[in-house]
Every structure is written in C-alpha cells, then in structure tokens.
Amino acid sequence: MTSPWEDSNATPLIRIDKVTKRFGGVTALDGVTLDIYPGEFFALLGPSGCGKTTLLRLLGGFEEATGGHVHIDGRDMAGVPPNERAVNMMFQSYALFPHLTVAGNIAFGLKRSALTKSAIAARVDEMLRLVQLEDLAKRKPHQLSGGQRQRVALARALAKAPKLLLLDEPLGALDKKLRQQTQFELMNIQAKTNTTFVIVTHDKDEAMTMASRIAVMDNGRILQVDTPERIYQSPKSIAVASFIGDTNILEGICNWSDGESATFDWTSQSRDMTGIPGNALAVGERCRCVVRPEQVVITFDEPTDMPNRVQGIVEDIAYLGNVSTYHVRLNDGSVFTSQSMNRQPLSPDALGVNRSVWLSWPESAARILRP
Amino acid sequence: MKRMSPFNVVSLTVGFAFLYLPILLLVIYSFNASQLVTVWAGFSTRWYGELLQNEAFLDAAWVTLKVGLLSSVVATMLGTMAAFALARGGRFRGRTLFSGMVYAPIVMPEIITGLSLLLLFISLGVPRGVFTVVLAHATFSMCFVCVVVSARLSTFDRSLEEAALDLGCTPWDAFRSVTLPIIAPAVIAGWLLAFTLSLDDLVIASFTTGPSATTLPIKVYSSIRLGVSPEINALSTLIIGLVTVGILVASVVNKGALLGARNT
Numbered sequence: 093m094t095s096p097w098e099d100s101n102a103t104p105l106i107r108i109d110k111v112t113k114r115f116g117g118v119t120a121l122d123g124v125t126l127d128i129y130p131g132e133f134f135a136l137l138g139p140s141g142c143g144k145t146t147l148l149r150l151l152g153g154f155e156e157a158t159g160g161h162v163h164i165d166g167r168d169m170a171g172v173p174p175n176e177r178a179v180n181m182m183f184q185s186y187a188l189f190p191h192l193t194v195a196g197n198i199a200f201g202l203k204r205s206a207l208t209k210s211a212i213a214a215r216v217d218e219m220l221r222l223v224q225l226e227d228l229a230k231r232k233p234h235q236l237s238g239g240q241r242q243r244v245a246l247a248r249a250l251a252k253a254p255k256l257l258l259l260d261e262p263l264g265a266l267d268k269k270l271r272q273q274t275q276f277e278l279m280n281i282q283a284k285t286n287t288t289f290v291i292v293t294h295d296k297d298e299a300m301t302m303a304s305r306i307a308v309m310d311n312g313r314i315l316q317v318d319t320p321e322r323i324y325q326s327p328k329s330i331a332v333a334s335f336i337g338d339t340n341i342l343e344g345i346c347n348w349s350d351g352e353s354a355t356f357d358w359t360s361q362s363r364d365m366t367g368i369p370g371n372a373l374a375v376g377e378r379c380r381c382v383v384r385p386e387q388v389v390i391t392f393d394e395p396t397d398m399p400n401r402v403q404g405i406v407e408d409i410a411y412l413g414n415v416s417t418y419h420v421r422l423n424d425g426s427v428f429t430s431q432s433m434n435r436q437p438l439s440p441d442a443l444g445v446n447r448s449v450w451l452s453w454p455e456s457a458a459r460i461l462r463p
Numbered sequence: 464m465k466r467m468s469p470f471n472v473v474s475l476t477v478g479f480a481f482l483y484l485p486i487l488l489l490v491i492y493s494f495n496a497s498q499l500v501t502v503w504a505g506f507s508t509r510w511y512g513e514l515l516q517n518e519a520f521l522d523a524a525w526v527t528l529k530v531g532l533l534s535s536v537v538a539t540m541l542g543t544m545a546a547f548a549l550a551r552g553g554r555f556r557g558r559t560l561f562s563g564m565v566y567a568p569i570v571m572p573e574i575i576t577g578l579s580l581l582l583l584f585i586s587l588g589v590p591r592g593v594f595t596v597v598l599a600h601a602t603f604s605m606c607f608v609c610v611v612v613s614a615r616l617s618t619f620d621r622s623l624e625e626a627a628l629d630l631g632c633t634p635w636d637a638f639r640s641v642t643l644p645i646i647a648p649a650v651i652a653g654w655l656l657a658f659t660l661s662l663d664d665l666v667i668a669s670f671t672t673g674p675s676a677t678t679l680p681i682k683v684y685s686s687i688r689l690g691v692s693p694e695i696n697a698l699s700t701l702i703i704g705l706v707t708v709g710i711l712v713a714s715v716v717n718k719g720a721l722l723g724a725r726n727t
C-alpha cells in the first residue's frame with residue numbers, strides 16, 4: 093500500500109498554503125506550506141518558540157493567518173470560528189472545566205450537537221471505556237491524578253468524533269514512564285478511532301515513536317517533512333540532522349558526485365571520504381557530512397576494506413547500560429563519537445581509555461549536505 | 464494544636480473586648496424593660512414589639528431594603544462588566560485612565576462623592592428620591608464589585624473559554640456555561656458586599672435622597688438627635704444580626720471562590 097503522501101491522487105485533509113502569522117513585530121510563522129492526509133498521525137517538532145502552537149491554534153481557529161490560506165476538508169477556513177470547525181483540540185493545560193464532573197466534561201460538546209439525551213449518555217460511556225475511566229465518571233477534575241486528567245481531556249476532545257484532533261504537547265505534564273505508556277495508548281486510540289491527529293511536541297523521541305510523518309520546524313519555517321525513518325536517516329539539512337539526534341559532522345569540499353553517491357575531501361584529515369548526497373552538490377562546493385554515532389564501528393586494527401576510516405585515541409567511555417558511548421580524539425584535536433550495544437559484559441582488556449583505535453563507517457551511513 | 468501563651472490569651476481577650484464590648488452592651492440593653500437607656504430594669508422584648516408598631520421605622524427599613532437590592536444588582540452587573548473590560552480588553556486606548564477611574568470612588572471621601580452626585584442631580588433636574596439613592600449607591604459600590612471580580616479573573620485560565628468554543632459553544636454560550644459558573648462565587652461575594660455597603664451608608668444617602676425616601680440609617684441618625692430610645696437599640700441589634708449573617712455568607716462563598724481558583 094502506498095502512503096497517501098506518495099500518492100499523487102490522494103486529497104489532503106488539511107492544506108496549509110504559504111501561511112504567515114505575525115504578532116506585532118514577531119513573525120511566528122513564515123510562509124508555511126504543508127499537506128496533511130486523512131488518518132495521519134502528524135507531528136510538529138521543533139525547538140521552543142518556533143511556532144508550533146501558533147500553527148496548531150491556526151488550525152483550531154483561535155488565530156487568524158496574516159497571509160496565506162488554510163483549507164480543511166476542501167473548505168477555506170478564513171473567518172470560520174472554532175465552534176464551526178469539525179476540529180477538536182486537546183489543550184496543553186488540559187483546560188478541564190472545574191465545575192463539571194468527568195462525565196460532564198465529556199458530555200459538554202455533545203450537548204451542543206443534535207444528539208438526544210440517551211445518545212449522549214451512550215457516547216459518554218463509550219468514551220469513558222475508551223480511556224478506561226469508567227469508575228471515575230462522577231469525580232471532579234481536581235480529584236484526579238495528572239495522568240487521569242490527561243485521559244479525560246483526550247476523551248472530551250474525541251467525544252464529538254472530530255475529523256481532526258489537535259494535541260498541544262499532550263504528554264508534557266507526565267513523568268517519563270507514564271509518558272511512554274500513554275504514547276502507545278494514544279497510538280492505539282488513533283488507530284481505533286481512525287481520526288487524523290496533529291500533535292505538537294519538542295521531544296524528538298516522542299515524535300519518532302508515534303508519528304506517521306514529522307514536520308521539523310525552526311524559526312517559523314518548516315525545514316523538512318518526512319517519515320521518522322527518513323528524517324533520521326536522510327536529513328535534508330544540518331539543522332534537521334542535529335536537531336533529531338546526536339551526530340558527527342565532518343567538513344569538506346565535494347570533489348565528485350553522480351547524484352547517487354559522492355566523495356569529498358575531509359578538510360581536517362586531508363582524506364577522501366564517500367557518502368550519499370542529501371542535496372544536489374556541485375564539485376568544488378563546500379559541504380558537510382553527517383554520520384550517526386551508532387553507525388561508527390570501533391576496531392583495533394585498520395579496517396582496510398572500509399572506504400571511510402580514521403584513526404584516533406579513546407578519550408572517555410560513557411557506559412549507559414545497554415549501550416556505551418566512546419569519545420575518540422582525532423589527530424586534529426576534534427572529538428568523534430561512536431556508540432555501540434553492550435552485547436556481552438565488558439572484559440577488562442576491552443576498549444580502554446587511551447587506546448589507539450580505528451573508526452569506520454559504510455558509505456550508506458554518511459550523508460553529504462550543504463553547510 | 465499548640466497551647467497559647469498567657470500573653471496571647473490576654474491580648475486576644477483585651478482586643479476582642481475593646482471591639483465587641485460596646486456592641487454587646489447595645490444588644491443587652493435592647494432587652495431592657497426600662498424606658499431609660501442606661502438603667503437596667505429586667506429582661507423584656509418590649510422594644511422589639513414597639514419597633515414593629517413604628518410605621519416610620521418600618522417605612523425606612525423598606526426603603527433601605529429596596530435601595531439595597533436594586534443598587535446591588537445594578538452595581539454587580541456594571542462592576543462585573545468593568546472587570547471584564549479591564550481583564551480582557553487588551554491594551555485599549557485609555558485603559559490606564561479607565562482602571563484608575565474605576566477605583567477612584569473607593570478612596571474618594573464619601574462627602575465628596577455625595578456632594579458631586581447631588582450637584583449632578585440638581586443640575587439635571589432629577590427629582591430626588593429612591594431612584595437617585597439607587598443610582599448613587601450603584602455608582603460607589605460597583606467599584607468594590609469590580610475589584611473582587613477582577614481579582615478572580617486575573618487567575619482565570621483563558622484556555623477554558625477556548626475549550627468551550629472548541630467544543631461548539633458560541634462566545635455567549637461559553638461565557639454562560641463556563642466563565643460565569645467558575646467566577647460566580649466572586650460575583651456573589653461582590654453582590655453581598657454591595658448590598659451591605661448600601662444598607663449602612665448614611666453620608667451618600669443623605670446627600671442624594673429627598674423627603675419621600677428616608678433610609679434606615681438616616682432615620683436612626685435623625686431620631687438619635689432627639690435622644691436615644693431603646694427602640695433604636697432593638698433596631699441596631701437586628702441590623703447587627705443581618706450584617707453578621709451577610710458577612711459570614713460572603714466569606715464562606717469567597718472561600719469557595721478561592722478554592723475554585725486554586726483548582727483551575
């Protein structure tokens with residue numbers, strides 16, 4: 093099955109077209125163009141202040157765009173107030189109504205639809221079951237734990253069966269363990285209800301775990317929109333690569349490229365290295381190459397069969413339980429990072445500090461990008 | 464609980480005695496059988512009975528109640544609206560001036576408020592009576608309502624209203640079914656405050672009233688000049704009872720408001 097974003101016949105549910113949003117002198121969104129398809133679990137990822145919340149509020153109808161158009165389900169949303177959009181939002185602060193019970197909160201939106209009393213009661217029960225809060229229906233929000241409140245907020249937002257659910261850092265207030273558990277619950281609920289989710293987060297692991305596609309944002313612009321694997325493995329820019337995880341960056345000058353693969357002269361080592369070009373590169377152009385630490389293999393002997401290799405001295409080792417991170421100092425003084433799984437207990441004569449080692453990585457692990 | 468030191472017990476007793484002994488005396492003497500206010504002649508509820516026969520006092524009580532109810536309702540609506548304008552209007556032109564002006568009557572001497580209202584009513588040719596006293600009381604007590612409601616609104620989470628809009632409410636429906644129930648304790652406390660202020664106001668009422676509308680404080684004040692009658696003691700005891708109940712209810716309600724604020 094082809095994914096909708098690769099299918100040129102698929103119609104997007106949300107079409108954001110060159111949208112700009114200014115608050116006085118601050119440009120919160122700067123020409124954002126984005127299509128989101130039905131059934132997607134779409135994540136907006138980026139550092140604080142990059143405009144994620146603003147984009148979400150624009151979809152919810154709480155802000156008007158300064159320029160550009162937002163279409164939801166084929167309809168131009170300019171001037172359409174939040175109460176007339178088939179969109180619901182789960183607020184970062186949950187925004188549960190303190191004067192209503194859990195059931196009252198969930199029923200709130202349903203009471204403003206054409207449903208009968210018994211249909212509303214049935215729907216509330218269904219929602220309570222979905223988020224496993226059947227026993228707490230009569231409680232007030234202040235009698236709930238953080239995780240329970242979060243589930244009430246989700247149930248309330250899903251009760252009207254919106255086409256689109258917007259979630260602003262829904263897991264921000266939860267501790268790490270509960271977060272991971274809730275991530276899977278959210279994915280489950282999304283699959284069960286077949287609702288399109290747009291979620292805001294600044295936690296890259298969260299985005300990678302849950303999303304079908306991720307938009308990486310910075311400074312009001314979208315840097316790249318792709319699946320989690322492609323965002324991680326083939327970033328289109330240094331900014332995306334370094335935002336999405338630890339990475340080694342090599343600077344050099346491109347000296348050959350056929351579009352599929354390329355070589356460059358690694359300036360600090362004066363060595364030719366190979367890799368896969370992420371952007372179109374011209375020979376003679378300055379470039380940077382990113383290599384993920386877990387792709388870098390450490391050996392004592394020179395791996396002569398590997399095209400990309402460099403020698404260095406182990407400076408320190410961070411033992412993290414399942415993996416170890418090695419910081420290796422190269423002869424030019426820079427530090428290279430390598431990470432590997434600890435499959436068997438480390439033996440005393442294993443890699444130690446101050447040992448001379450070789451680092452190597454396959455061509456497929458190296459992405460050559462414009463600086 | 465920790466036991467209080469003797470010093471604290473003494474200072475508490477003296478303090479409370481200083482505050483409440485005069486009132487206690489007044490309450491006791493309201494049950495005095497004697498015609499003379501200062502001579503104790505045994506327990507009796509005679510003066511309460513006579514009070515209920517006294518047409519002039521009953522009329523004044525009725526006027527006061529009418530003025531209190533009307534003015535406190537008007538003040539509550541105006542004060543709440545002013546609080547919303549201040550909290551939600553953003554930085555509109557003249558906001559600072561407006562907020563300063565809303566609070567001004569609180570610090571303004573009552574004499575001046577009363578006098579200026581009197582001048583206004585005279586120059587507009589408004590006949591003075593219940594209507595003008597209601598206007599005057601609404602004017603000065605709406606500031607107090609505004610202060611109480613503003614305090615609540617400043618801690619109100621706007622995303623609650625956005626959530627209501629998001630779930631299909633029109634802005635008015637969101638106000639009615641979310642904002643108002645949450646700030647209701649503050650609005651009720653403001654209303655009780657306005658009502659109590661109107662009940663015991665003498666200065667502003669005497670400036671703005673006419674011969675047709677004598678409020679209870681004016682009546683009491685004028686009859687005291689002819690000598691203190693035990694009837695006044697009985698009346699004062701009733702008023703003390705009423706005000707005490709009002710203050711108790713207001714503080715209980717306001718406590719609820721504060722708890723509500725903490726829970727949102």
Ligand SMILES: Nc1ncnc2c1ncn2[C@@H]1O[C@H](COP(=O)(O)OP(=O)(O)OP(=O)(O)O)[C@@H](O)[C@H]1O
Nearest residue numbers: 115118119120139140141142143144145146147294
């Ligand atoms: N109502 C507003 N008035 C003025 N500036 C605003 C307003 N809302 C947002 N901004 C500005 O717009 C920019 C983007 O804000 P936004 O809230 O969208 O960031 P964000 O990506 O959600 O950040 P975070 O991860 O911290 O929540 C910021 O510089 C912010 O200061």
Ligand SMILES: [Mg+2]
Nearest residue numbers: 144145146260
């Ligand atoms: Mg945000």
